[in-house]
Structure formats: C-alpha cells, structure tokens
Amino acid sequence: MAANPDAVKVFAPAKINLFLHVGNKRDDGYHALESLVVFADVGDELLIEPAKAFSLALDGPFGGKLVEEQDNLIAKAARALGAKAGRSPDVKITLTKNLPVASGIGGGSADAAATLRGLAQFWGLKIPHAEMNAIAETLGSDVPACLLSETLWMTGRGEGIEPVTGIPPAPMVLVNPGVAVSTAQIFTNLKNRVGLGQAAKPKADLSVLALADYFKSNRNDLENPAREIAPAIDEVLRAISHRGALRTRMSGSGATCFGLFVDDRSAEAAAAKISEDHPRWWVKKARIQ
Ligand code: C5P
DSSP: OOOOOOOOEEEEEEEEEEEEEEEEOOSOEEEEEEEEEEEEEEEEEEEEESSSOEEEEESTTTTTGGGOOOOOOHHHHHHHHHHHHSOOOOOOEEEEOOSSSSSSOHHHHHHHHOOOOOOOOTTTTTOHHHHHHHHHHHHHHTTTHHOOSSSSEETTTEEEEEEOOOOOOOOOEEEOSOOOHHHHHHHHHHOOOOTTTTTOOOOOOOOOOHHHHHHHGBBBBHHHHHHHHOOOHHHHHHHHTTTTTTTTOOTTTTEEEEESSSSHHHHHHHHHHHHHHHSSSEEEEEEEE
C-alpha cells in the first residue's frame, strides 16, 4: 500500500445530461433510463486531510445549504469505502460547494464519487473499478457515472455505463433559478416520454454545430414534469435562448438548464448578460470536459 499523502484535493465536476430519455418503472421502483452524460469544467472541490475522527467542513457559495444535513452523501461514501477497506474513515473532508444543491447537475453524486476517488488515493487503496462501482451504486443512481466523470452513455437506472467519444469540448452556460427540485417528485409527475431505444450514439467526432444538430433527435423527458413543478425553468430556458444559445435544455431532473454556444466568447457574453438581467440566478460559463 502506498504511503498516505498529507492531503488530497479532488475535483467533483458538474454532470450534465445532454439528453435524458425515460423508460418504464422497474420492479425496484427506479425507472430505466437512456442518457448521454458529459462533465463540465466547473464543479465542487474536496480537500481530504488526516484527522482523529471523521468530520465534514463546508464552505463555498452553497456550503450553507448543506449545514443542516451533516449525514450527507460524502459521509455515507466515506463510511462505505472505509468498511470496504476495513478502516474507520478518520479524515477531515472540506467541501467547497460551488454547485447549487438539488439542481440536476449531480452535485451530491459528484461529491460522493469524488470522496470515493479521493479516499482511495489518500489511503493508497487498490480496489478494482467494478468494486468501486458497486459501492457507488449503493449511494445513488448518478454516482457510478460521476465516478468515471467522462463523457458516457448511461443505461439501467444509471449503473449501465459506456464511455462515448465524439462530443466536442463545447462552450456552455449553466443557469439555475434557485429552486430546488426533488428528483423523486419529478419522476412521479412524468407522463409523456420518448422512452428507450430511440436515441443514437454520435457516429463521428461532432463539431459544436453538429452537436447542436444532434439535439434535434432527442430531448429530456423530465423537462415537462419539472416545468410544471418549477415554472421558473421556462423563464431560464427563454433567457438562455434570448442570449444566443444554439440549443437550450434542462439537465437531469432540473432545475439547472444549459445553453450550448458556438464559441467561448459568446458563452461568456451571454453568461454576463443573463447574470445582469437575473442577479439572483446562479449563472456559470462552462465547457464540456
Ligand atoms: O438514486 P437517486 O437517489 O438519485 O434517486 C432519487 C429518486 O429518483 C429515486 O428514489 C426514484 O424515485 C427516482 N429515480 C428513478 N429512476 C432512476 C433514478 C432515480 O425513478 N433511474
């Protein structure tokens, strides 16, 4: 086993569903999905340091939102990996929460996955990926995808993962109106859907314009039920579109939406304008990693 480093820093990138099609509800209560998932160059940051007992410190713009919820996914991930490694999770984890909470871009799942990656490095563990994946699955449907944190094709309830190539490092603007939505509630409200087997993987390396075109053949099935619960999503989609996006869509179960932009400059300009028009919204220029 490698010696413990003094501290480990881990990046927990935002997860974005370029499209999300929902199939039938399965016997275990989860819905079967098909989704093209990418990761952004914006996200939360974790710092893992030695300690006598487990503790979680929160900072960053959204750290305050998690204060009431100490037993969050980071603590669960640390305990689960500790159990696997036969040790107590005696570390201090500082989470810099840059991403809005319960917002459809993975936040909690990305943090849990980053905890698994970071602690494995901190403890010098050599756990096969399949076993890490099995732990990730117990923490949430998006955690296996976030463990990989690379462009991927998602199936099953989220555990079916296949890396995908051909998606360009496209400029984006992410916008959240500050309305937290419950994933479970959005799935309950779902009526019409595209369903499975309708979407195709990209066949070649796509330009940003070709990616915009690709969006014509798919959608986010959770967008309509989310718009019913959080009408602010309509306003967000309109605002991004109004500022020149090639395409706009909601990610995951919302309420964060993204716009795809032709280049970084137009994405930056759009982000600045949307922030100016809506000072209470979370607005971030990003790029697919
Ligand atoms: O797995 P996770 O905790 O993210 O799921 C939250 C809720 O979202 C589940 O309890 C379920 O109601 C719903 N869900 C679903 N099908 C999925 C993923 C989530 O119905 N594939």
